Amino acid sequence: MATNIYIYSLFYLFIYFTSTNGFIPQPIIADGGQSSDSITHTEITQLGFIRTLCRYLYDTRIVPNKNNTVNKNPQDYFAKQHTIDDCYKLAHPEYSDAQVTLYTGPMKFALDLVMTHNALVDFDPKTKKLSSAHCDSEAFPNCSRRIIQLKKTVVDDVLNNKTDLTNAHTSLGQLLHTLQDFYSHSNWVELNKTDVNILIGQNETIGTVAAPDQATCTNNGCVTKTQDCSIWQRITLRKCPLVYYDCTNNILPEIINKQLLTSGYLLDQMTDSNGIISKPLNLSKCSHGSVSDESTSIPAIGGINKDSTNLIFSPHANLHFIAVEYAINATERFLNDLRKQFGDEKFGHLFLIDPTDIAAKAVEDEVAKGKRFRFFTPLVTASLNKSTGFLMDLKNTLTKTINSITSIFNNIFPSGKANIPTFDLSDLGINIEDMSNSDAAPYLFASKNTGRKKRLIDARRQQKINK
Ligand SMILES: [Zn+2]
Numbered sequence: 116m117a118t119n120i121y122i123y124s125l126f127y128l129f130i131y132f133t134s135t136n137g138f139i140p141q142p143i144i145a146d147g148g149q150s151s152d153s154i155t156h157t158e159i160t161q162l163g164f165i166r167t168l169c170r171y172l173y174d175t176r177i178v179p180n181k182n183n184t185v186n187k188n189p190q191d192y193f194a195k196q197h198t199i200d201d202c203y204k205l206a207h208p209e210y211s212d213a214q215v216t217l218y219t220g221p222m223k224f225a226l227d228l229v230m231t232h233n234a235l236v237d238f239d240p241k242t243k244k245l246s247s248a249h250c251d252s253e254a255f256p257n258c259s260r261r262i263i264q265l266k267k268t269v270v271d272d273v274l275n276n277k278t279d280l281t282n283a284h285t286s287l288g289q290l291l292h293t294l295q296d297f298y299s300h301s302n303w304v305e306l307n308k309t310d311v312n313i314l315i316g317q318n319e320t321i322g323t324v325a326a327p328d329q330a331t332c333t334n335n336g337c338v339t340k341t342q343d344c345s346i347w348q349r350i351t352l353r354k355c356p357l358v359y360y361d362c363t364n365n366i367l368p369e370i371i372n373k374q375l376l377t378s379g380y381l382l383d384q385m386t387d388s389n390g391i392i393s394k395p396l397n398l399s400k401c402s403h404g405s406v407s408d409e410s411t412s413i414p415a416i417g418g419i420n421k422d423s424t425n426l427i428f429s430p431h432a433n434l435h436f437i438a439v440e441y442a443i444n445a446t447e448r449f450l451n452d453l454r455k456q457f458g459d460e461k462f463g464h465l466f467l468i469d470p471t472d473i474a475a476k477a478v479e480d481e482v483a484k485g486k487r488f489r490f491f492t493p494l495v496t497a498s499l500n501k502s503t504g505f506l507m508d509l510k511n512t513l514t515k516t517i518n519s520i521t522s523i524f525n526n527i528f529p530s531g532k533a534n535i536p537t538f539d540l541s542d543l544g545i546n547i548e549d550m551s552n553s554d555a556a557p558y559l560f561a562s563k564n565t566g567r568k569k570r571l572i573d574a575r576r577q578q579k580i581n582k
Contacts, residue, residue, distance in 0.1 A: 153423035154439040156237075157230040157490040159295050160288070163446025164226055164466075165497040167454065169202040171468070175459050176206035183208055196496040199223065220478035221467035225284055227491035231540070232288030233295075234490060238545045242289070244384045250297040251403060252380045252392050255324050258293055261387075262316035265290035273457055273465050283465060290316070294449060295442040299421040300403065301378040302331075304437050305366050311445040322376045329370075330415075331377040332401035336365035337417030340426065352406055359406045360417035362430040366401065379403030379419050382410045404430035443497075488536045 173192055177183055185205050186192070192205075203219050204210065210218065235242075242248040247257035268286040277283070297315055298304060314321040325331050337360045344355040370377060380394030381403045394400055394410040402410045404418015405428045411418050418430040421438040429435060454462040463469055470478075478486075 153425065153435060156233050156292055156295055158492075158495065159439060159442045159446055160230050160233050160291055161226065161491065161495050162443045162497045163291075163450060164229075165197060165199055165202070165495070166443075166447045166499045167450035168199060168222075168466070168468070169197050169497075169499055170451070171454060171459065171462065172202050172206040175463075193499040196498050198493060198496050200493065201496070217475045217479055218470060220482065221470040221474050223488065223491050223493075224478060224486075225280070225465075225467050227488045227536075228281070228284040229288040229291070230490040231543070232285045233292040234288075235540065235543065235545070236289055236292040238540060244381075245387070246384045246392055247387050248289075248293055248296075250293060250300045250378055252384055252394075253324055253327070253376070253378055253400075254386070254392075255301070255321055255376055255378070256319040257387050258297065259315050259317075259321050260319050262290045262293055263319070265293075266316060269453070269465075270456065273461050276461075276464075280465060280467075291446055291449065294445050298441040298445065299435070299438040300419075301376055302366050302370065302401075302419060303376070304421060304434050304441065305419070305431070306371060306374055306376075308441075311441050311448060313448075315445070316449065323374070325370055325375040325377045328398065329375075330399035331367055331370050331375075332365050332399055332415035332417070332419070333367055334365075334414055334416050337362040337415075337430065339416070342427075354406060357406050357427055358412070359427045360404060360411060360430045361426050361432075362404070362417040362419070363433070365415065365417055365430075366419065367399075377401055377419075380410055381408050402430075489539060490536050492536055 169192075173189070177185060177187060177192075183206075185208060195201075197205075199219060199222070200215055203215050204212075207215070207218075236248050237243055246252040246254040247261045250258040265286040269283045269290075272280060272283040294315060297312065303312060312321055340357075340359050340361055342357045342359075344352065344357050348357065349355050366377070369375075377400070379401045380392075382393045384392045386392050394402055394413055396413065399415045401415060402408060402413065402418035403420050404411045405420065405422075407428075408418065411430075420429050421431045421434045423429045424432050424435045426432045453465070457465065467474065
């Protein structure tokens with residue numbers, strides 16, 4: 116009986132995820148208790164940040180400090196898996212664990228704000244269908260322009276020594292979302308590129324784009340799949356059976372041969388001037404593709420997104436990890452470029468890497484009063500070494516993240532502990548009982564409030580009955 120209650124509660128706690136707008140915004144635990152192995156926007160951001168931070172601490176604290184006796188062999192340092200605390204401890208061997216926690220607090224909350232505003236791009240009504248925010252619908256110049264404009268806020272606020280960096284952190288999170296989506300929504304990976312696109316966020320022209328009237332995809336190469344749905348899928352996806360596509364080599368050879376950029380279309384997306392942009396009919400453009408993308412059945416059928424490892428949401432699921440690798444590299448590169456542009460002192464200021472005692476204590480006090488991370492997960496590790504063990508890094512990260520989430524459900528951690536993220540955006544005006552939000556990203560809305568989730572499920576059922 117106890118086991119049945121456990122399984123019953125898991126049914127309510129475990130969310131099955133649907134995404135239309137990019138790498139999934141937060142870690143998920145899939146239907147039936149199987150863990151998903153997709154990497155999320157917030158994890159990509161944290162992984163890129165760890166690499167940049169650890170390099171910064173190595174250059175500015177570890178190497179110059181003659182009294183620091185840690186192994187300074189760069190090969191060892193850069194090959195090893197580090198959490199933020201690991202690098203901070205190596206940089207400050209004189210600190211106790213309590214001091215490391217104290218002095219990294221402001222930086223972790225700054226990063227958490229960046230990660231939050233990255234995730235919000237998929238929920239905010241102003242951006243969730245905006246093509247340029249997700250590099251969809253071949254809106255590449257708009258996509259790069261958006262990054263350039265948001266970057267300007269970051270640069271201006273830092274160079275003007277603003278004390279309130281909320282806008283800078285918000286803009287940085289938003290632009291990183293777009294930068295990361297480029298790799299899962301465009302055909303950059305399918306063009307067999309060997310490095311990130313260094314023009315994004317620099318120039319409005321980031322490559323030669325397929326012409327507006329040029330076909331980019333073909334029905335050939337996509338296999339239609341049909342699958343019965345679970346009860347949870349029936350409630351969240353409102354489609355049964357599930358029809359989706361497994362696509363390989365569905366991008367036209369002339370697009371690949373001429374190295375033309377394209378990205379997937381959807382229905383009823385928004386242009387920068389608030390116009391509507393939908394997948395054109397009779398033109399064989401590529402779809403984004405997902406069980407929740409209505410354009411996926413319009414020729415060319417299928418799609419090209421690499422947002423997840425699940426074919427139900429991503430017709431190019433087999434390329435997910437390559438897209439993730441590019442997205443992490445691009446994130447790290449962007450942050451390293453900011454450091455170069457600002458200089459070390461101002462870069463340190465942007466991320467509150469060396470807070471004053473007063474600032475650190477203020478954050479500590481807020482934590483004592485219950486302040487929590489929304490997405491930042493202390494256990495996530497990254498190595499700076501790009502070439503070896505990359506997939507292993509990702510899998511390690513994922514296992515730790517999933518374990519920490521599972522531990523919330525299993526109450527291994529005492530409630531109120533600051534180091535378990537809430538995955539909750541409800542304090543930022545995201546209505547979790549709004550069905551359109553749960554369609555965009557069914558979500559660990561209520562890890563501490565199962566009542567709300569139960570209401571969401573009940574509302575879904577009611578809606579189903581009323582249809
Ligand atoms: Zn997106």
